[in-house]
Amino acid sequence: MSNIDKLNDHELVDLKNAIERELKRRADGPKVTTYYVVSCITDSQNFTDLDCALRCLKSVTEDLMEWVAE
Known part of the structure; x- marks a missing residue:
């Protein structure tokens, strides 16, 4: 004191x-840390778990690679 x-x-x-x-x-x-995965301007998803966000990002990336390859 x-x-x-x-x-x-x-x-x-x-x-x-x-x-x-x-x-x-x-x-x-x-x-709470939030991770955002944006696949296009109008479509985004948010996650609080980094592992889930990375899995989503991988999926979005694979879909984009398929679309580009067509």
């Missing part, structure tokens, strides 16, 4: 703001 007593008004406000930001971040819950 003695360290808080040594803070000036500006440092106290900064500390208060930092605590409020941290509490809001914790209340919002953990951030």
